[in-house]
Amino acid sequence: MSTSPSTSAEIRAEIRKGLADCSTVGLGLVPLGLAFGVLMTQAGFDWWWAPVFSLVIYAGSMEFLAIGLLTAVTPLYSLAAAAFLVNFRHVFYGLSFPLEAIRSRLGRLYAVYALTDEVYAITATKRRAEMTGPRTLTIAITCQSLWVIPGVIGALVGTALPEGLDGLQFALTALFAVLAVDAWRSSGDLPAPVIGLVCGLIAAVVAPDQMLIVGLCGFVGVLLVRYAWLQRTGRAERPGRTNRPGSDVG
Amino acid sequence: MFLVTVALRAAPFVALTRLRDSGVVRYLGRTMPAGVMVVLVVYTLRDTTTALGSWVPATVALALTLGVHLAFRRAAASIVLGTGTYMLLQAWLG
Numbered sequence: 610m611s612t613s614p615s616t617s618a619e620i621r622a623e624i625r626k627g628l629a630d631c632s633t634v635g636l637g638l639v640p641l642g643l644a645f646g647v648l649m650t651q652a653g654f655d656w657w658w659a660p661v662f663s664l665v666i667y668a669g670s671m672e673f674l675a676i677g678l679l680t681a682v683t684p685l686y687s688l689a690a691a692a693f694l695v696n697f698r699h700v701f702y703g704l705s706f707p708l709e710a711i712r713s714r715l716g717r718l719y720a721v722y723a724l725t726d727e728v729y730a731i732t733a734t735k736r737r738a739e740m741t742g743p744r745t746l747t748i749a750i751t752c753q754s755l756w757v758i759p760g761v762i763g764a765l766v767g768t769a770l771p772e773g774l775d776g777l778q779f780a781l782t783a784l785f786a787v788l789a790v791d792a793w794r795s796s797g798d799l800p801a802p803v804i805g806l807v808c809g810l811i812a813a814v815v816a817p818d819q820m821l822i823v824g825l826c827g828f829v830g831v832l833l834v835r836y837a838w839l840q841r842t843g844r845a846e847r848p849g850r851t852n853r854p855g856s857d858v859g
Numbered sequence: 860m861f862l863v864t865v866a867l868r869a870a871p872f873v874a875l876t877r878l879r880d881s882g883v884v885r886y887l888g889r890t891m892p893a894g895v896m897v898v899l900v901v902y903t904l905r906d907t908t909t910a911l912g913s914w915v916p917a918t919v920a921l922a923l924t925l926g927v928h929l930a931f932r933r934a935a936a937s938i939v940l941g942t943g944t945y946m947l948l949q950a951w952l953g
Contacts, residue, residue: 637934637935640935640938640939641934641935641938644938665860665861666860666861666864667861667864668860668864670896670899671860671864674899675860677903688860689860689862689863692860692863692864693863693867694891694895695895695899696863696864696867697867697887697888697891697895698888698891698892699864699867699868700867700870700871700884700888701871701885701888702868702871703868703869703870703871703872704871708872721865721868721869721872722865722868724868775946775949775950775953776916776942776945776946776949776950777942777946778903779903779916779917779920779941779942779945779946780938780941780942781903782900782903782904782917782920782921782924782941782945783920783921783924783937783938783941783942783945784938785896785897785899785900785903786896786900786921786924786925786928786937786941787924787928787934787937787938788892788896789893789896789897789900790925790928790929791934792892792893792896793893796889796890796892796893798889798890798893800890801890801891801893801894802893802894802896802897804894805893805894805895805896805897805898806897806898806901808894808898809897809898809900809901809902810901812898812901813901813902813905817905820901820902820905821898821899821902824898824901824902825895825898828891828894828895828898829887829891832886832887832890832891832894833883833887836882836883836886836887839886840882
């Protein structure tokens with residue numbers, strides 16, 4: 610258990626540490642935030658939707674997806690299911706997050722809300738005993754600022770660009786491809802992305818209008834069958850394998 | 860989307876041990892992200908047609924993005940390069 614800093618000098622030192630913690634992972638958020646803002650206004654949204662998305666959803670890949678889903682007027686249950694499946698990995702982040710270091714109730718609520726891939730990646734590599742409340746909160750707030758502010762700048766840039774810049778939407782495809790590679794690297798499990806590819810392609814052919822949900826549910830269904838099969842053949846999950854953070858925005 | 864995301868982030872603080880001990884949850888946490896992202900790649904390319912100006916830019920740009928990212932691991936560079944290639948090829952062939 611960490612000793613909490615009491616004097617204002619100690620708190621300032623902890624805040625400085627928190628800012629330093631964000632220097633690498635946090636800066637990776639900036640180009641993605643800019644891209645998000647540009648795509649947002651290019652899709653026809655007003656610039657202020659960028660900060661609204663980043664405060665209300667605050668889960669990068671989901672925000673990128675939401676642009677397209679909302680323009681296509683996707684039903685609410687579909688949005689909820691997509692958010693659940695895309696963000697499922699967050700279930701694990703709390704297990705090693707130093708929430709007890711934060712004293713105020715409001716601070717704790719904020720920290721849970723803002724527990725993105727980046728915040729998890731930063732805190733997971735530190736010794737838990739070193740993480741004080743001010744330091745942990747500084748990390749969370751800095752990461753969100755490094756996402757929201759570039760988002761606003763990108764949105765304003767997007768408004769200035771000629772309308773309907775052709776092909777810019779490929780940035781989303783490229784983002785997911787990069788995230789798939791990173792996720793595959795950290796899991797070391799090749800069958801999963803291959804199953805995902807097959808399910809995605811089948812869903813695109815069978816149910817083009819509901820492709821996302823059908824593809825994601827089919828993928829999870831096959832994974833569960835595979836899990837049962839691995840259990841039966843005695844090759845189930847080795848205990849002690851921990852989940853490593855992704856590199857996704859949120 | 861807000862509620863679902865925050866609920867997922869809050870779940871381990873509420874049901875800490877049960878989640879940690881569940882083999883299937885741990886298995887899903889390890890295997891889901893890569894596959895979900897692949898489904899999303901397919902989803903973003905769902906409007907690709909057999910027209911030359913559609914599938915060629917998509918295929919080339921995707922292969923380039925994957926190749927560059929596998930080799931150099933610089934997310935931002937891979938995305939910018941892939942998107943730029945896509946835009947150029949589409950302007951040229953489309």
